[in-house]
Amino acid sequence: xxxxxxxxxxxxxxxxxxxxxxxxxxxxxxxxxxxxxxxxxxxxxxxxxxxxxxxxxxxxxxxxxxxxxxxxxxxxxxxxxxxx
Numbered sequence: 001x002x003x004x005x006x007x008x009x010x011x012x013x014x015x016x017x018x019x020x021x022x023x024x025x026x027x028x029x030x031x032x033x034x035x036x037x038x039x040x041x042x043x044x045x046x047x048x049x050x051x052x053x054x055x056x057x058x059x060x061x062x063x064x065x066x067x068x069x070x071x072x073x074x075x076x077x078x079x080x081x082x083x084x
Contacts, residue, residue: 004055004056005055005056005057006053006054006055006056007053007054007056007059008051008052008053009053009054010046010047010048010050010051010074011046011047011050011051012040012044012045012046013044013045013047014041014044014045015045016043016044021045023077023081024047024048024077024078024081025045025046025047026045026047026048026070026073026077027043027045028040028044028045028046028070029043030042030043032069032070033067034066034067034068034070036064037064037065037067038063038064038066038067039063039064039065040063040064046070046073046074048074048077048078048081
C-alpha cells in the first residue's frame with residue numbers, strides 16, 4: 001500500500017446551540033483572541049464529536065490555522081469525549 005497524507009477534520013459550524021453548551025463542544029466567540037487566525041468570520045462551534053479522516057489531496061484549501069489555545073481546548077474536549 002502506498003503511503004498517503006491523511007488529514008483529520010472536525011466539524012465547525014456558525015450555528016451555536018442556545019442554552020447549555022453540550023459536552024465536547026468548543027465555542028469560539030468573536031472576542032476569542034485566536035478567532036482571526038482561524039479564518040472563521042464569526043463566532044463558531046467546533047464539534048470534535050464529529051470527526052473525519054480524508055486524503056489531503058481531496059482538500060481544495062484552508063481557511064486558517066487553529067492557534068495553540070484553540071488546539072488545547074479541542075484536545076481537552078477530545079480527551080473528555082473519548083475518555084483518553
